[in-house]
Amino acid sequence: MTVPELHEEVRRITDILAELPVNAREQRRREELNKLSREDRGLVGSVITLDVITRPQTMQENFWTKNWEKLFTYGFAVLFIVGFLLITLAVVLFFPDPTPAQEFVLRIILTIVAGLAGLFIPGFLHIEGKWANFGLRASGAVALAVLVYIKNPPALIRESNADKAAATEARDKR
Amino acid sequence: MSLPNLRALASNRPQDAALIDKLDGFLTPGREYTFDRLVELTGADEATLSLILGELVKHKFLHQIFRVESPAGGGIDDFESFKDVPVTIKDWRAGDREIPVTSRNLRIVYEPTTDGV
Numbered sequence: 001m002t003v004p005e006l007h008e009e010v011r012r013i014t015d016i017l018a019e020l021p022v023n024a025r026e027q028r029r030r031e032e033l034n035k036l037s038r039e040d041r042g043l044v045g046s047v048i049t050l051d052v053i054t055r056p057q058t059m060q061e062n063f064w065t066k067n068w069e070k071l072f073t074y075g076f077a078v079l080f081i082v083g084f085l086l087i088t089l090a091v092v093l094f095f096p097d098p099t100p101a102q103e104f105v106l107r108i109i110l111t112i113v114a115g116l117a118g119l120f121i122p123g124f125l126h127i128e129g130k131w132a133n134f135g136l137r138a139s140g141a142v143a144l145a146v147l148v149y150i151k152n153p154p155a156l157i158r159e160s161n162a163d164k165a166a167a168t169e170a171r172d173k174r
Numbered sequence: 175m176s177l178p179n180l181r182a183l184a185s186n187r188p189q190d191a192a193l194i195d196k197l198d199g200f201l202t203p204g205r206e207y208t209f210d211r212l213v214e215l216t217g218a219d220e221a222t223l224s225l226i227l228g229e230l231v232k233h234k235f236l237h238q239i240f241r242v243e244s245p246a247g248g249g250i251d252d253f254e255s256f257k258d259v260p261v262t263i264k265d266w267r268a269g270d271r272e273i274p275v276t277s278r279n280l281r282i283v284y285e286p287t288t289d290g291v
Binding site: 001002003004006010026029030033037038039040041042043045046047048049050051080 | 180209210213219220221222223224225227228229231232238260263268274275276277278280282
């Protein structure tokens with residue numbers, strides 16, 4: 001075996017051992033080493049020492065301990081997004097004509113939810129422009145949040161409703 | 175060597191106590207032993223022997239060297255750690271020819287020390 005192949009073999013066996021409970025590793029190490037040629041066995045065995053096979057931080061790492069932080073963050077974000085979307089939906093169903101204050105709060109909630117959702121959506125979004133005398137430049141999740149806030153969905157709906165009403169009125173007059 | 179700490183190591187691994195005693199009996203400070211030679215001398219299997227030798231290296235009973243040997247005979251260079259062993263090496267014993275390092279020309283050499291901890 002070449003040196004890179006020996007390193008790869010060490011990594012392969014170490015990975016296998018990492019998935020096993022500590023008390024099963026020594027036997028498995030022996031089995032894996034016995035699969036190698038005599039000259040490779042000593043070299044690989046000298047690197048996979050007792051320290052390596054009993055090292056708790058690498059050996060005891062299962063999926064949960066390795067990823068708990070990520071899982072917790074993602075889980076919390078998903079719960080937050082779904083929760084607030086349901087609340088928003090409920091509010092809209094029960095209060096179809098929100099007051100300006102209610103509308104403002106809904107916009108803020110939707111902005112936060114959009115920003116959070118943007119964290120999980122792959123791809124790249126970049127916006128640049130002017131808004132209310134301010135120069136604006138945003139990317140990614142923030143861009144999505146800014147877009148939702150600026151485009152003002154409640155106002156869009158209201159405008160669309162107003163347009164429909166005007167069209168109906170015009171048709172009625174005719 | 176007969177160091178008290180080697181006895182302590184043997185008591186920690188009763189299943190390998192006989193092997194540790196055997197090593198203790200013939201390892202002489204100042205001499206070099208290749209891994210293959212130790213396999214011959216102890217009659218132990220490579221997996222167990224490498225584990226015990228690793229412990230002896232950790233406790234500084236042994237100094238471990240990775241030695242690249244020339245196909246023409248003799249060592250080319252020594253490395254303290256497996257990580258330091260290069261993929262290829264210039265064989266100064268054979269006209270500075272660049273040769274790949276493989277398990278065929280890489281030996282582990284152990285040298286007993288007198289200062290185990």
